[in-house]
Amino acid sequence: MHARATDPMVPRVLRVRSRRRDGPQVWTLQCDDGANEPPGFAAGQFNMLTAFGVGEVPISFSGDPARPQRIVHTIRAVGAVSSALTRLGAGAALAVRGPFGTGWPMSEAAGRDVVLVAGGLGLAPLRPALYQLLAQRAGYGRITLLYGTRSPQEILFRREIDSWRKLTGVMIEVTVDHAMPPWHGHVGVVTALIPRARFDPRRTLALICGPEIMMRFAAEALGAAGVASEAIYLSLERSMKCGIGRCGHCQFGGLFICRDGPVIRYDRLREPLRVREL
Amino acid sequence: MSLPPHSAQLLTSEGLDQLLRALRRGGYRAVGPTVREGVIAYEDIDCVEDLPRGWTDEQSGGHYRLRRRDDDALFGYAVGPHSWKQFLHPPRQRLWRTRGGGDAVQIEREPPDGPPLALIGVRACELKAVAIQDTVLLGGAYGDPHYRARRADTFILAVNCTVAGGTCFCVSMDCGPNVATGFDLALTELAAAGPPAFVLQSATPAGRKVLEEISHRPATESEIAAARARVQHSAQHMGRQMPAQNLPQLLLRNLEHPRWSEVADRCLACGNCTMVCPTCFCTSVEDSSDLRGQQTSRTRRWDSCFTIDFTYLHGGSVRQSTRARYRQWLTHKLATWHQQFGSSGCVGCGRCITWCPVGIDITEEVSAIRASDPG
Ligand SMILES: Cc1cc2nc3c(=O)[nH]c(=O)nc-3n(C[C@H](O)[C@H](O)[C@H](O)COP(=O)(O)OP(=O)(O)OC[C@H]3O[C@@H](n4cnc5c(N)ncnc54)[C@H](O)[C@@H]3O)c2cc1C
Ligand code: SF4
Ligand code: SF4
Ligand code: FES
Numbered sequence: 001m002h003a004r005a006t007d008p009m010v011p012r013v014l015r016v017r018s019r020r021r022d023g024p025q026v027w028t029l030q031c032d033d034g035a036n037e038p039p040g041f042a043a044g045q046f047n048m049l050t051a052f053g054v055g056e057v058p059i060s061f062s063g064d065p066a067r068p069q070r071i072v073h074t075i076r077a078v079g080a081v082s083s084a085l086t087r088l089g090a091g092a093a094l095a096v097r098g099p100f101g102t103g104w105p106m107s108e109a110a111g112r113d114v115v116l117v118a119g120g121l122g123l124a125p126l127r128p129a130l131y132q133l134l135a136q137r138a139g140y141g142r143i144t145l146l147y148g149t150r151s152p153q154e155i156l157f158r159r160e161i162d163s164w165r166k167l168t169g170v171m172i173e174v175t176v177d178h179a180m181p182p183w184h185g186h187v188g189v190v191t192a193l194i195p196r197a198r199f200d201p202r203r204t205l206a207l208i209c210g211p212e213i214m215m216r217f218a219a220e221a222l223g224a225a226g227v228a229s230e231a232i233y234l235s236l237e238r239s240m241k242c243g244i245g246r247c248g249h250c251q252f253g254g255l256f257i258c259r260d261g262p263v264i265r266y267d268r269l270r271e272p273l274r275v276r277e278l
Numbered sequence: 279m280s281l282p283p284h285s286a287q288l289l290t291s292e293g294l295d296q297l298l299r300a301l302r303r304g305g306y307r308a309v310g311p312t313v314r315e316g317v318i319a320y321e322d323i324d325c326v327e328d329l330p331r332g333w334t335d336e337q338s339g340g341h342y343r344l345r346r347r348d349d350d351a352l353f354g355y356a357v358g359p360h361s362w363k364q365f366l367h368p369p370r371q372r373l374w375r376t377r378g379g380g381d382a383v384q385i386e387r388e389p390p391d392g393p394p395l396a397l398i399g400v401r402a403c404e405l406k407a408v409a410i411q412d413t414v415l416l417g418g419a420y421g422d423p424h425y426r427a428r429r430a431d432t433f434i435l436a437v438n439c440t441v442a443g444g445t446c447f448c449v450s451m452d453c454g455p456n457v458a459t460g461f462d463l464a465l466t467e468l469a470a471a472g473p474p475a476f477v478l479q480s481a482t483p484a485g486r487k488v489l490e491e492i493s494h495r496p497a498t499e500s501e502i503a504a505a506r507a508r509v510q511h512s513a514q515h516m517g518r519q520m521p522a523q524n525l526p527q528l529l530l531r532n533l534e535h536p537r538w539s540e541v542a543d544r545c546l547a548c549g550n551c552t553m554v555c556p557t558c559f560c561t562s563v564e565d566s567s568d569l570r571g572q573q574t575s576r577t578r579r580w581d582s583c584f585t586i587d588f589t590y591l592h593g594g595s596v597r598q599s600t601r602a603r604y605r606q607w608l609t610h611k612l613a614t615w616h617q618q619f620g621s622s623g624c625v626g627c628g629r630c631i632t633w634c635p636v637g638i639d640i641t642e643e644v645s646a647i648r649a650s651d652p653g
Contacts, residue, residue, distance in 0.1 A: 007373070007374075007387050007423045008420035009373045009374075009422070009576075009578070010373060010374045010385060010387040011374075011385060012385065013383060013384070013385060050565075050576075052376060052383070052565075052567070052574045053565055053566070053567030053574035054565060055563075055565050056563065056565070056576070078592040079592055082592075091381075093380070093381075093383045095385060237591060238589070238591065238596065239588065239589050239590055239591055239596075241561065241562050241563050241581075242561070242563075244418075244419070244420045245418055245420075246414070246415065246420075246422065246559070246561070247560060247561045247562065247563075247581070248559060248560030248561070248581070248583065249560070249562070249581070249588060249589065251583075251606070251610065251614070253614055254613075254614035254617035254618055256618070259418070275533050275534070276602075277596060277597050277598060277599060277601075277602035278533070278596075278602070278606075
């Protein structure tokens with residue numbers, strides 16, 4: 001018997017088309033998919049990216065789901081693999097497996113107010129959702145992006161954020177942990193922005209991505225503002241070595257975050273998130 | 279399942295020898311129990327002489343010793359440190375390698391390797407463990423092609439346990455000692471002063487096909503009854519018992535039980551329990567490259583939830599404490615496995631108890647939690 005063409009652990013080759021710096025230690029790679037029929041992806045899903053000879057890591061899609069032939073990833077260089085990936089220039093080869101995991105519940109967003117809460121690099125996995133919402137602006141209620149990051153220098157996708165601000169019915173609030181002049185925006189945690197946002201809690205869908213502690217506080221604050229747990233979604237991060245529910249690394253209680261997540265409804269997370277070191 | 283009288287045959291040790299040779303002639307790589315460095319190990323075997331004739335084992339928490347039996351039984355012991363997962367889901371498996379660098383880079387997946395396996399002497403708990411790994415590694419949207427290829431071709435000669443080990447509790451887990459499904463042929467060893475003899479059942483066409491090549495005769499009613507009685511005897515002499523009622527609920531409502539800290543004080547977090555466990559499936563991957571970085575490859579290897587690296591994320595591990603790691607192991611085996619795969623992840627083989635250097639006993643830990651369960 002021979003291995004079938006579809007071994008989920010064997011990646012395919014991608015070529016970097018362009019590389020752009022998006023902040024300190026953060027680069028966005030646009031890649032061309034060599035596959036005849038690019039598999040496409042849902043906002044919120046991720047790929048397993050390989051830097052040859054170094055290793056493989058999970059990285060969310062940060063591009064537009066309507067353009068599946070262009071694979072876009074925004075990567076912070078924090079260790080061996082992510083650093084090697086961010087050093088790849090135009091024409092360089094990397095390898096990819098995916099898409100894996102659950103996406104943001106975009107079909108549930110129809111007709112509702114949508115609140116997106118992003119912390120740091122958590123904006124990257126939310127960008128595909130924003131693209132999708134803004135492409136069919138009339139299909140949704142008010143759209144609010146609350147974005148917190150460490151410093152003004154670290155604000156991702158600055159030009160795009162400025163262009164989104166100009167759209168009607170779209171509210172964008174950015175806050176930073178630390179700032180010096182000339183910053184005259186918000187300073188403080190992103191959850192402090194929730195009371196400023198205008199949304200009808202009974203018809204709101206909330207999408208949250210960022211550090212776990214920030215997501216917990218944001219979900220609690222949204223709950224306090226009247227949004228039901230069933231209308232709040234979080235994107236979790238765990239160690240991942242396979243992306244397909246096989247290696248065991250990403251377990252969180254009974255959940256495999258790679259397969260049952262990364263995007264999971266808050267009512268399934270509220271209890272386990274309270275257990276330390278689960 | 280009891281032995282159906284119409285199909286039961288009697289096999290002598292010569293017949294078993296013929297069987298092993300017939301399997302090898304048929305192109306199988308036969309692996310089975312043999313004595314190696316003071317333990318019953320699973321290794322390549324050629325003939326009956328390679329089996330552990332006249333040996334038994336003494337097992338308890340953190341303790342294992344081979345002892346001589348006063349007969350020539352070939353299967354007069356319980357399971358040792360090895361399990362069949364080392365053949366079906368091996369400790370290291372190359373997944374792919376690259377050919378050509380730079381613009382010409384191509385990824386070549388590793389083809390399935392080796393001749394088909396004949397597993398000799400597979401116990402009831404181990405059959406169950408293989409079935410559990412089938413669910414884990416072949417279920418869901420993506421099957422593992424290496425595991426699939428090995429499993430598709432595997433021949434299984436099962437053995438009903440006539441001796442229960444000191445740390446066995448398959449009866450509590452409803453996994454033994456009688457083999458039920460998942461084998462081609464099954465043996466029950468009869469008590470004998472002279473050369474060993476076996477009552478044999480066949481369950482598949484592959485099993486019946488090898489039988490055509492070897493000598494055997496129909497078993498008598500009394501031989502069948504004697505075989506059944508021996509297996510019943512081992513069922514009544516389990517070394518351990520697991521209080522198994524409603525385990526998932528019990529454990530999941532006790533995630534903050536003080537017992538986790540207490541066991542963590544004894545646990546060395548060495549991961550032995552996960553290595554010897556026949557159902558633990560966790561793996562990691564390693565990439566390597568030649569000096570010029572032209573050829574790279576990826577290899578999958580066993581991993582254990584007891585290592586601090588297992589949950590490493592940029593910034594630190596999620597499960598820092600031994601308490602959290604022991605809790606993950608035990609609750610995964612006995613509770614969350616049901617949610618993930620529809621069965622327990624423990625078959626009651628007792629290996630984790632025997633091979634724990636400090637003798638931590640999964641049944642005792644569960645009993646302790648149950649005894650002080652606030653409900
Ligand atoms: C679903 C998901 C989506 C993600 N999306 C993005 C994204 O869009 N952009 C982004 O930048 N990041 C994203 N991440 C995070 C990203 O995967 C990590 O930053 C990345 O894995 C870091 O890998 P590294 O080799 O660069 O760094 P390291 O921090 O060195 O770790 C890489 C891996 O190597 C192993 N390792 C390294 N050092 C050690 C050690 N000392 N001990 C034990 N093990 C070690 C770990 O197992 C670790 O998983 C995402 C993560 C997940 C789970
Ligand atoms: S947990 Fe222990 S007793 Fe249960 S199957 Fe694994 S090694 Fe055997
Ligand atoms: S107990 Fe640990 S090593 Fe075994 S399958 Fe579960 S997570 Fe993996
Ligand atoms: S990443 Fe391997 S099981 Fe989830």
